[in-house]
Amino acid sequence: MQVLIFSLVGGVFSLIGAILLINNKKAAQGLAKFATPFAAGVLLAAAFTDLLPESLHESSSEPRIVLLWALIGMLAFFMLERFLRFFHHHHEHGKEKTSSSLVIIGDTLHNALDGIAIGAAFLIDTPTGIVAAIAVAAHEIPQEVGDFGILLKNGMEKSKVITVNVLSALATTATALLTYGLGDSDSFPIAQLLALTAGFFIYVAASDIIPEIHEDVGKNKKDVRPWLLLIGALFIVIVSPIAHGYIDAGHDKHVAESIDEHNDDNHHAADEHEHDDGDDMHTHDDE
DSSP, X not given: OXXXXXXXXXXXXXXXXXXXXXXXXXXXXXXXXXXXXXXXXXXXXXXXXXXXXXXXXXXXXXHHHHHHHHHHHHHHHHHHHHHHOOSTTGGGGSSSOOOHHHHHHHHHHHHHHHHHHHHHHXXXXXXXXXXXXXXXXXXXXXXXXXXXXXXXXXXXXXXXXXXXXXXXHHHHHHHHHHHHHHTTSTTSOHHHHHHHHHHHHHHIIIIIIHXXXXXXXXXXXXXXXXXXXXXXXXXXXXXXXXXHXXXXXXXXXXXXXXXXXXHHHHHHHHHHHHHHHHHHHHHHHHO
């Protein structure tokens, strides 16, 4: 149930961004402007303080192998973006008009990969899954505002933009549930998936978002974007340990209660057994 709920979070946030863009373009652009650097901080902190440590903990291989998977993740997403132009909103800066179908396919693929990241994180534990879901949701808003801005420019009706957004967002939920379901197998490569996810997060933040923050540097002395990046990172650094501690404490309490209940059942069964033995002896003496 938790995987289902948190995998829908990113879709809800992207839907908010699309609705804002449709009703108030200036508000949507402002939201994307401030959400983008915050998302970069969230992605980087989630990768370095949660996903990579958990991947190293879960892996039976050398740390070098885990970090190699993270590098593979970064390079793989670079190749996808470079040659297929599927990810994010770089295509809106180009002179060519990007087809609506390419935007939709790319967005759906991106959402599917987000779902795999969330599902793999939940296989470790609930706090790690929540952190991954927050990271995914944080970068969904600026991405979707850019992508659906293109769809509107290409002449797609507003109602259809929202419908496409909802259907595309379901790819996140589908792959999250599928990954989580397949993860019951002992041979499922959880550590590798987490490392790939970390590489994906690092790549998105470092190559897509941070360069945008550096744009027009020096022209605006009151630029808050660098501080928003730090706030995003600090948010995960603070929230993640709290989530782990709170949920782990609840889990330990549940385990303790289960053990106490089990002991009570055993004690009750022993008492009944002794009572039955006493009755049998009493009956035997009467005979």
